[in-house]
Amino acid sequence: MSDSSGVRVTYIHSEQYVLACDTLSRIPRRASMVHTLIESYGLLKYMRVVEPSAPSRRELAAFHSDDYLEHLEQVSRDGDDDHPESQLYGLGYDCPTTEGVFECAASVAGGTLAAAGSLMDGSCDVALNWPGGWHHAKKDEASGFCYVNDIVLGILKLREKFERVLYIDLDLHHGDGVEDAFSFTPKVMTVSVHKFSPGFFPGTGGIDEVGMGKGRYFALNVPLQDGITDDKYFYACHTVLQDVFVTFNPEVVVCQLGADTLAGDPMCSFNLTPRGIGRCLQSILEWRLPTLVLGGGGYHQPNTARCWAYLTAVILGQTLSPEIPEHQYFTEYGPDYMLDITPSCRTDKNDQQYLDNLIARVRGRPNPVPRRGGGTTTSSQRRRRQRWRLASGGHRVARFLGCASAAVWNALPSDIKMPLQLCAIKSSGLKTDFFRTGFCVFRLVSFPRTSN
Numbered sequence: 001m002s003d004s005s006g007v008r009v010t011y012i013h014s015e016q017y018v019l020a021c022d023t024l025s026r027i028p029r030r031a032s033m034v035h036t037l038i039e040s041y042g043l044l045k046y047m048r049v050v051e052p053s054a055p056s057r058r059e060l061a062a063f064h065s066d067d068y069l070e071h072l073e074q075v076s077r078d079g080d081d082d083h084p085e086s087q088l089y090g091l092g093y094d095c096p097t098t099e100g101v102f103e104c105a106a107s108v109a110g111g112t113l114a115a116a117g118s119l120m121d122g123s124c125d126v127a128l129n130w131p132g133g134w135h136h137a138k139k140d141e142a143s144g145f146c147y148v149n150d151i152v153l154g155i156l157k158l159r160e161k162f163e164r165v166l167y168i169d170l171d172l173h174h175g176d177g178v179e180d181a182f183s184f185t186p187k188v189m190t191v192s193v194h195k196f197s198p199g200f201f202p203g204t205g206g207i208d209e210v211g212m213g214k215g216r217y218f219a220l221n222v223p224l225q226d227g228i229t230d231d232k233y234f235y236a237c238h239t240v241l242q243d244v245f246v247t248f249n250p251e252v253v254v255c256q257l258g259a260d261t262l263a264g265d266p267m268c269s270f271n272l273t274p275r276g277i278g279r280c281l282q283s284i285l286e287w288r289l290p291t292l293v294l295g296g297g298g299y300h301q302p303n304t305a306r307c308w309a310y311l312t313a314v315i316l317g318q319t320l321s322p323e324i325p326e327h328q329y330f331t332e333y334g335p336d337y338m339l340d341i342t343p344s345c346r347t348d349k350n351d352q353q354y355l356d357n358l359i360a361r362v363r364g365r366p367n368p369v370p371r372r373g374g375g376t377t378t379s380s381q382r383r384r385r386q387r388w389r390l391a392s393g394g395h396r397v398a399r400f401l402g403c404a405s406a407a408v409w410n411a412l413p414s415d416i417k418m419p420l421q422l423c424a425i426k427s428s429g430l431k432t433d434f435f436r437t438g439f440c441v442f443r444l445v446s447f448p449r450t451s452n
C-alpha cells in the first residue's frame with residue numbers, strides 16, 4: 001500500500017498495543033491521543049497497519065543483561081517500587097516500577113522490532129512506531145524514564161541485513177543510551193541534536209564526544225542552547241546531516257523524533273513547531289533510504305499528537321486540514337482547536353555565530369570512512385587522503401569525503417562531487433582496489449600552491 005507519492009509506509013498499531021502504551025505513568029493516554037488524531041485525519045488508509053507482538057526474552061537480551069531483565073520483570077510483576085536492589089538498576093525516582101511496566105516497555109520494543117522487520121523484508125520504505133524511541137535505557141540500567149532501549153534493539157536487528165546504519169536523534173535530550181551502545185563500532189553512526197547545558201539531563205552530548213576505538217568519529221553531537229526556533233534548527237540539522245550522509249554513506253536510517261523540543265512543552269527549552277521538525281524529516285526522506293521513524297519524549301500531549309500526526313502526513317505527502325477534526329479527544333486541543341503550534345516569544349540563545357562556530361567544529365573533525373571489513377583509518381592515512389593532487393584543472397587540494405553508491409552519487413549537489421576519472425592520483429599510499437567500486441566524493445577546499 002502506498003500514498004500518492006509512492007512511498008510505502010508501515011504503521012505499527014493494534015488496539016492492545018495502544019492500551020499497553022497508555023499505561024506509562026508519565027505520559028498516560030499519549031499513545032491513544034496520537035493514534036486517534038492520525039486516524040481522525042484519515043491517514044490510516046494510506047498505510048499498511050502491522051500489529052506488533054511481544055518480543056521473546058532472547059530478543060530483549062540481544063542488548064540488555066539477563067540480570068536486569070529478570071529484576072525488571074520481577075518488580076514489575078509485584079508492582080514493587082521499594083526493592084532494595086532496584087537502585088543498582090537505575091529503577092526508582094524518574095524510572096518508577098509500577099505494575100506492568102515490564103510488559104509495557106517490552107511491547108514498545110516489540111513494535112520497533114516489527115517496524116525494523118518490515119524494512120528488512122522490503123515490504124515498506126518507511127516504518128513508523130510512534131510509541132517507540134526510548135533512547136536513554138542502558139544494557140543493565142533504566143534511565144530517564146526509559147526501561148528497555150527499543151532503538152538499540154531495532155538497530156541490532158537492522159544490522160543483520162544492512163551494513164551501515166545511521167541513527168538520527170532529534171529529541172530535546174542527548175540520545176546517550178544509543179550512542180553508548182554503538183560507541184565502539186564504525187557500522188552504526190549516531191548523530192544527536194539536543195539541548196546541552198549544565199545540570200540538564202543526561203549531562204552528556206558535548207561536541208567533543210565522538211565515539212571510541214574503532215568507533216571514533218562515528219558519534220556526532222550537536223549541542224544547542226535554549227530557545228532555538230525552526231529556521232535555525234533546520235539550518236543546523238540540515239547542514240550537519242547532509243555532510244554525514246555523504247561521508248558515512250548509510251544503507252538505512254533510524255530517526256528518533258521526540259516532541260519535547262516543541263514550543264509549549266513542559267521541558268520549556270526549545271521553541272520549535274511541527275513544521276520545523278517536518279522540514280528536517282523531509283530532507284532525510286529525500287535520501288530515499290529505508291527509514292525507521294520513532295517517537296520519544298513529548299510531555300505536552302496534545303502538541304505531541306499534533307506534531308506526530310503532521311509528520312505522518314509529511315511522510316505520506318498528504319496535506320492536513322488546519323482545524324483539528326472532531327474525535328474522542330477533541331476537547332484537549334482547546335482553546336484554538338488548530339493543528340499548528342505558535343512559537344513563544346522567548347529569547348533564542350543560539351545566535352548565528354554560535355551555530356556557525358558549532359558547524360565549523362563539526363566540519364573540522366576527521367571524516368569517518370566506512371570500508372569493507374569495518375576497519376578504521378589511521379591518522380597518517382587520513383592526512384594523505386586529505387591532500388590529493390587532482391590532475392584536471394591544475395593542482396587543487398580536495399578533501400576526501402568517502403565512497404558513494406551510484407544512487408547517492410546522483411543525488412549529490414555538483415559542488416561536492418568530482419568524477420573519479422578526472423582524478424589522477426600522484427601520491428597517495430592508498431591501495432587502488434579501495435576505489436574499484438562506487439564513486440569517490442571530494443570537496444574542493446582550496447586552490448593553493450601550484451608546485452609539488
Ligand SMILES: [Zn+2]
Nearest residue numbers: 171172173297
Ligand atoms: Zn527527551
